[in-house]
Structures are given as structure tokens and as C-alpha cells.
Amino acid sequence: MDELEIQGLVKQFGSELIIDGISFYVRDGEFLVILGPSGGGKSTLLRMICGIESPDKGRIFLKKRDITTLTPQQRNVGMVFQDHGLYPHMNVYDNIAYGLQKKGLTRSEIKQRIQTATDKLGITSLIRQPATTLSGGEQQRVALAKVLVRDADIYLYDEPFSNLDVRLRTQLRHEVLNVHRAKQRPSIFVTHDQNEAFTMADRIAVVAQRRLQQIGTAEELLQAPANTFVAQFIGTPPTNLLRAQLSQIDGQLVAEHNGIVLPLPRYWRRVLKQTVYDTLILGIRPTSIIPEWLFPQLEKVPSLILPATVRSVESLYAEVNLTLTLGKDTVVTATYQQGGDPLPTPGKNIRVAIETAHLQLFDPTTGKSLNRLFT
Numbered sequence: 493m494d495e496l497e498i499q500g501l502v503k504q505f506g507s508e509l510i511i512d513g514i515s516f517y518v519r520d521g522e523f524l525v526i527l528g529p530s531g532g533g534k535s536t537l538l539r540m541i542c543g544i545e546s547p548d549k550g551r552i553f554l555k556k557r558d559i560t561t562l563t564p565q566q567r568n569v570g571m572v573f574q575d576h577g578l579y580p581h582m583n584v585y586d587n588i589a590y591g592l593q594k595k596g597l598t599r600s601e602i603k604q605r606i607q608t609a610t611d612k613l614g615i616t617s618l619i620r621q622p623a624t625t626l627s628g629g630e631q632q633r634v635a636l637a638k639v640l641v642r643d644a645d646i647y648l649y650d651e652p653f654s655n656l657d658v659r660l661r662t663q664l665r666h667e668v669l670n671v672h673r674a675k676q677r678p679s680i681f682v683t684h685d686q687n688e689a690f691t692m693a694d695r696i697a698v699v700a701q702r703r704l705q706q707i708g709t710a711e712e713l714l715q716a717p718a719n720t721f722v723a724q725f726i727g728t729p730p731t732n733l734l735r736a737q738l739s740q741i742d743g744q745l746v747a748e749h750n751g752i753v754l755p756l757p758r759y760w761r762r763v764l765k766q767t768v769y770d771t772l773i774l775g776i777r778p779t780s781i782i783p784e785w786l787f788p789q790l791e792k793v794p795s796l797i798l799p800a801t802v803r804s805v806e807s808l809y810a811e812v813n814l815t816l817t818l819g820k821d822t823v824v825t826a827t828y829q830q831g832g833d834p835l836p837t838p839g840k841n842i843r844v845a846i847e848t849a850h851l852q853l854f855d856p857t858t859g860k861s862l863n864r865l866f867t
């Protein structure tokens with residue numbers, strides 16, 4: 493059994509089902525990020541692990557112990573909230589010391605731990621200040637110090653930096669990862685920010701629409717989304733999804749969308765032979781649509797080349813996003829790394845190569861990936 497194991501959690505508020513049978517595990521020393529859109533149930537899940545909410549069904553095990561019905565105090569969980577959770581009438585020192593005093597540590601032990609934690613987080617000069625006089629970033633550092641001084645069995649972070657500016661967020665992410673590495677316990681960090689998830693996570697759990705949509709590394713979510721929800725949610729820009737008809741042309745299996753014909757790699761014939769699809773959803777990663785000026789850099793130019801018209805161009809640092817019309821009126825996004833080529837102007841007619849080897853196929857009814865059938 494892993495350090496934290498969640499089995500079939502269900503939670504309802506009134507008549508509304510918020511969490512519908514979520515299971516996953518987190519290993520010792522692993523940093524798991526729960527990523528999902530607002531209102532998808534991420535905080536509720538974390539609050540059940542912490543013990544602030546109790547599940548209607550399912551079990552939670554921490555270090556092989558069933559903690560499902562224990563109070564937060566009995567669970568030995570360190571948690572950092574979005575609103576930092578500091579006591580406004582106390583100064584920084586007393587805020588950090590509070591939990592340790594309740595655990596019965598000696599004054600000198602408490603002093604020693606606070607000194608080490610505040611030094612690490614660069615807030616030693618603030619320890620006599622009332623919590624209310626601190627900036628948002630300083631308050632979150634104190635909240636982190638409160639967690640750092642503890643010896644918790646698991647560390648939970650509920651969107652702790654969502655109210656802070658980008659520079660502070662980046663700094664504090666490093667601090668959280670430093671705390672995590674120092675503790676080597678399981679950590680769970682909730683966010684709706686993909687960049688935050690991608691830069692911090694060992695694995696990412698996508699939670700949305702009451703369910704765990706997929707859990708895996710950032711690479712796995714990008715390259716092999718489990719369903720159309722994940723395909724559309726992960727990646728900036730996300731995967732292009734097109735409804736396509738399956739047919740055969742001269743013995744070749746093809747997917748056709750609005751006059752655009754995409755030959756499918758040979759292995760799809762084997763997979764799809766066992767199924768009943770005549771329509772499916774085709775996923776094309778923006779990096780699989782390659783504009784013609786990049787052809788000379790390719791080892792092998794994909795054989796499928798289509799005409800396209802540039803609708804708009806967005807250049808972000810080294811990355812360029814092109815919105816293109818393929819065929820009559822199919823709008824797709826392509827992404828590439830800027831290598832000094834002049835940016836195309838809207839209205840320009842170009843050619844693009846499509847890497848069909850990386851196409852993703854999804855069931856048109858359930859939205860589930862079919863790629864998994866042959867992996």
C-alpha cells in the first residue's frame with residue numbers, strides 16, 4: 493500500500509454530487525498536483541484528505557492506517573490554504589509556534605525549529621510583527637513556515653498562491669518544493685494553473701466534472717490524453733479535436749472531416765477492425781501541424797501536406813501559435829518554436845505537413861481515448 497491511498501471517495505452537498513468515486517495513491521516523497529477547472533471538486537477532495545470534510549463513501553489510508561473518520565488533529569496533516577489561515581491577533585512567531593505548543597514541544601525546541609524555518613524562508617526579521625501588517629507574499633511565507641516546522645505525514649496545499657503576482661508565485665513555488673524535498677513525505681498541491689502544475693508535479697491528477705479524468709506525468713497527459721476532456725484542457729494551445737468519418741480509400745483506412753482526408757497509420761486498422769466505429773473524434777496536437785518554412789529542419793517531412801490559410805498569429809517569447817483554416821472551413825491551431833523565420837501575415841496561403849503518426853482517436857460517444865487499445 494502507498495503512503496496515501498484514496499479509495500472510491502464520494503461526496504454530496506445537499507442534492508448535488510461533487511465527487512463521484514475518486515481513487516488514487518501518492519507515494520512517499522512524491523509531489524502530486526491536482527489540476528482542474530474551477531468548481532470541479534479539487535478543494536473538496538483535499539478537505540476530505542485533511543479531515544475538514546468527511547466523505548459519504550470511500551476510504552482514505554495514510555501510512556496504511558485508515559484515517560477516514562479521524563479528526564484533522566488526529567491525522568497529522570500539514571495544510572496551507574489559499575487564505576494562509578494565520579491568526580490575525582498573533583505575531584509571526586506565535587502563529588508559527590502555535591501548533592508546536594499544542595503538540596507539547598519544549599520552548600527551546602520550538603525556538604530552534606522556528607529559527608531554522610524562518611531563516612530558510614527569509615522572514616526572520618518579521619517574527620515580532622503582527623500577522624495583519626504583512627504583505628500577501630510574506631503571509632504565505634509564514635503559512636509555509638508553519639508547515640515547515642511540523643513533522644506531518646502528508647503536506648497539502650490548496651491554491652496557496654492564487655492571489656499573488658507572478659514573480660512571487662515563482663519564488664514561492666521553489667520554497668514549496670524545497671520544503672517537500674526536505675520532508676520527503678507525500679505532498680498534494682491543488683491548482684487550476686497548468687504552468688504551475690507542469691513546473692512542480694511529479695504526477696498530475698486532472699479532476700473535473702466530479703471525477704478523476706486522468707493521472708500521470710505532464711508528458712503522459714500531453715502525449716496520451718485519456719479522453720477528449722483532458723485533450724482540450726491540457727496544453728496551451730490544447731489538442732485540435734475534429735469529428736471525422738472513417739472509410740477506406742484503395743485499401744487505406746482514412747478519417748475524413750469536412751473534405752480533409754487524413755490517412756491513418758497502419759496500426760489503426762488492426763485496432764479499429766475490432767470495433768464498430770464509422771465516426772470518431774480525431775485529436776491533432778498543435779505541434780503535429782508543421783508550417784512549410786520548418787520543412788528544411790525536419791529529418792523526414794511527413795507525407796501528408798495540406799494547403800492552409802493563416803487566420804491569426806500569436807507570438808509568445810519563442811513560441812508561435814498560428815490559427816489556420818484547413819480545407820473549406822476547418823479551424824485548427826499549430827504551434828512551433830520561432831527560429832528566426834519572418835512571421836506569416838493573416839490571409840497568407842501556406843502549406844502544412846501533418847504528422848499522422850501522432851494522431852489521437854477518441855470514441856465519439858464516451859470521449860474515451862482509443863489509443864489505449866493498442867498500448
Ligand SMILES: Nc1ncnc2c1ncn2[C@@H]1O[C@H](COP(=O)(O)OP(=O)(O)OP(=O)(O)O)[C@@H](O)[C@H]1O
Pocket residue numbers: 505510528529530531532533534535536537684
Ligand atoms: N460546504 C459546501 N457546501 C455546499 N457546496 C459546496 C461546499 N463546498 C464546495 N461546494 C460546491 O462544490 C463544488 C466544488 O467545489 P470545490 O471548491 O471543491 O471546487 P474547486 O475545483 O476546488 O474549485 P476552485 O478552483 O474554484 O476552488 C462547487 O460547486 C462548490 O460550490
